[in-house]
Amino acid sequence: MQLLHYLLFSFTSIHEYQEALKEGSYSCRDAVIFYLERIHRLSYLNAFAHLYEKESLQTADKLDADHSAGIMPGRLHGVVIGIKDVICYRDHPVTAGSHILEGFHSLYSATVVEHLIREGAIIIGHLNCDEFAMGSSNENSIYGRVKNALDPEKVPGGSSGGSAVAVQASLCMLSLGSDTGGSVRQPADFCGVIGLKPTYGRISRYGLIAYASSFDQIGLFARNIKDISLVLEIIAGFDPKDSTSSRRPVPSYAERLRLNAQGLTQNAERSTVIGQPSSYKIAVLKEALEHPSLDPEIRSKLRDFIGDLRLKGYQVKEISFDLLDYIVPAYYILTTAEASSNLSRFDGVRYGHRTKVPDAGFPEFYQETRSEGFGKEVKRRILLGTFVLSSGYYEAYFSKAQKVRRILTERTRLIFNEFDIILSPTAPSTAFKSGEKTSDPVAMYLADLYTVYANLVGIPGISLPLFTHTNGMPFGIQAMTNQFRELSLLQFSEELLQQYKSYEIPTL
Numbered sequence: 001m002q003l004l005h006y007l008l009f010s011f012t013s014i015h016e017y018q019e020a021l022k023e024g025s026y027s028c029r030d031a032v033i034f035y036l037e038r039i040h041r042l043s044y045l046n047a048f049a050h051l052y053e054k055e056s057l058q059t060a061d062k063l064d065a066d067h068s069a070g071i072m073p074g075r076l077h078g079v080v081i082g083i084k085d086v087i088c089y090r091d092h093p094v095t096a097g098s099h100i101l102e103g104f105h106s107l108y109s110a111t112v113v114e115h116l117i118r119e120g121a122i123i124i125g126h127l128n129c130d131e132f133a134m135g136s137s138n139e140n141s142i143y144g145r146v147k148n149a150l151d152p153e154k155v156p157g158g159s160s161g162g163s164a165v166a167v168q169a170s171l172c173m174l175s176l177g178s179d180t181g182g183s184v185r186q187p188a189d190f191c192g193v194i195g196l197k198p199t200y201g202r203i204s205r206y207g208l209i210a211y212a213s214s215f216d217q218i219g220l221f222a223r224n225i226k227d228i229s230l231v232l233e234i235i236a237g238f239d240p241k242d243s244t245s246s247r248r249p250v251p252s253y254a255e256r257l258r259l260n261a262q263g264l265t266q267n268a269e270r271s272t273v274i275g276q277p278s279s280y281k282i283a284v285l286k287e288a289l290e291h292p293s294l295d296p297e298i299r300s301k302l303r304d305f306i307g308d309l310r311l312k313g314y315q316v317k318e319i320s321f322d323l324l325d326y327i328v329p330a331y332y333i334l335t336t337a338e339a340s341s342n343l344s345r346f347d348g349v350r351y352g353h354r355t356k357v358p359d360a361g362f363p364e365f366y367q368e369t370r371s372e373g374f375g376k377e378v379k380r381r382i383l384l385g386t387f388v389l390s391s392g393y394y395e396a397y398f399s400k401a402q403k404v405r406r407i408l409t410e411r412t413r414l415i416f417n418e419f420d421i422i423l424s425p426t427a428p429s430t431a432f433k434s435g436e437k438t439s440d441p442v443a444m445y446l447a448d449l450y451t452v453y454a455n456l457v458g459i460p461g462i463s464l465p466l467f468t469h470t471n472g473m474p475f476g477i478q479a480m481t482n483q484f485r486e487l488s489l490l491q492f493s494e495e496l497l498q499q500y501k502s503y504e505i506p507t508l
Helices: 003-008 014-023 028-041 053-068 111-118 161-168 185-191 225-235 253-261 286-290 296-311 324-345 362-373 376-389 394-418 441-448 452-457 486-500
Strands: 048-051 080-084 122-127 174-178 194-197 218-222 281-285 315-319 421-425 461-468 474-480
Touching: 014 225, 028 048, 028 053, 028 080, 028 122, 048 161, 053 122, 080 111, 080 161, 111 122, 111 225, 122 161, 161 174, 161 185, 161 218, 174 225, 185 194, 185 461, 185 474, 194 225, 194 486, 218 225, 225 253, 225 486, 253 486, 281 286, 281 394, 286 296, 286 315, 286 421, 296 315, 296 421, 296 461, 296 474, 324 376, 324 394, 324 441, 324 452, 376 394, 394 452, 421 486, 461 486, 474 486
Parallel strands: 080 122, 080 174, 281 315, 281 421
Antiparallel strands: 048 122, 174 218, 194 218, 194 461, 421 474, 461 474
C-alpha cells in the first residue's frame, strides 16, 4: 500500500468506500492491507480464529484487475467481511470454537457466503466465538477468550463476540454472526455496534453449524444501518437447501431506506420521513424496565429516553408483559433439547476429533471422543437437553416449555395487532469483567433475559448503541417488529440513531 493511501484510508460506509474506489483514491488491496495491519496490531483482542491473509490479498488483486478492465462490479465490490466460526466456507477450516472439529475443513460454502462472494465481497477470516455458539461472554472457545476493545478486562458478549469486536475495532467493515438467543444483539450492545437478528427464515441457515435449529439465525454487525440494509438484501431470500427459509420476496431494503431518507416514498410498512416523529405505535415492555436484574442507570436512562420520545411526538405506551420470567427457562429447556440432538452427529467416526485411547470399543470410543472434544459448557447443555427429553421428564419440562413458546407467540401476535414496534433493554447490564460469571451459569444465562424472546417467537430484533454508561461502557436499546417487517425495523432504527445517538465508537 502506498503510504499516502494508508494514512488516508477510512471506512464510514460501503457507499463512500466504493465511491473512493471508483475515483481511484485507493484500491481493494489497500483496504485489505489496512485491515490486516490492524488485525495484527490488535491481535491481543483475539477476535480471529482463522485469518485468510494471502487469499484475501489475491481476491483484492483480482477485484482491482476486474475494475481496471471495466468489468461490472458486484454490489459488495471490495467490501472486507469476517464470518463467525460456525459458518461454512469451502476448503477453509470451520471449528465452532471446539476441539471436536479441530482440523476440519468444510466441503462446501454456506449459502450466505456464496451470496457475499458472488457480489464481490472479500472474506478476510473466520471470527472467534463461544464453542458451538453456546455462551454469553465468548469465554468458551478453544482459541481463548475474546477481549472487549474498549476494556480488555471485560467480555465482548457472546456467542458472536469475535464478530462484534471485529467491527468495534475496525478489523473488517462488516461481520456475520449467528443468533440463537441474543448472540448477535447482546455482544453488539456490549461493544457499542449495531447488531441485527432478522426474522427466522429470512436468511438461509444452510452451512450454519446447528446449535438449536428452530432458534438459530444468521445475523449482521455493522457501524450503520445503510450497510446492514444492503448486506441483508443480498444474503436474504429463499434457499431450496434450507426448508425453513421463507419464500417471501426480499424488499429492496437499501433503496427503500435511501428513498425514505429523502422523503420520496411511503411504503406498506407505514414508512415515515427519517428525522421526523414516525407514525409507528411503540410498545414498551413494562416488566422489562422494572426487572430487578436491570442496572439502575440503564433503567433511568431508558425511562428518560422513552419520555423524550413522547415529547417529540412519538406514540409510546408501556404495556404489561407478565411472561418475562418464563422466557429464559423455556428457552434453555428447548435449545438444550435441540442441541442434544444436533450435536449427536459429532462422534469422531466420519470427521473431526477422534480419541487416541488404544483398543477402545464402540461405547468407549464414543464416550472418550466426545468427552475430549466438547468443552464444559457444551457438555452441560447436552446433559441438560438429554435430561429434559428423557422418559419421565419430557412432559414435565419439554412439553411445558413448548406450551410457553406457543403462548408467547400468541401474545406477540396480539401486541402487533395494536403496535408496530416493541422496545426493551438489550441486556441487563453493560459488559462485565471476564470470569465474573463463569462459576454461576444461572447468572450468565440471565444476560440473555431480553434477547431470547425474539428467538422464541421468530421475530426480528436489533440492538442500537445509543448511550454511554458512567462506567465508560456503551449500552443501547433493543427494537423488535413483527415477522418479516425488517424494513420498518431498519427505518425506525435509522431514525433513532440520527436523533439520539450520543455514543461514538472510538478509534483504536
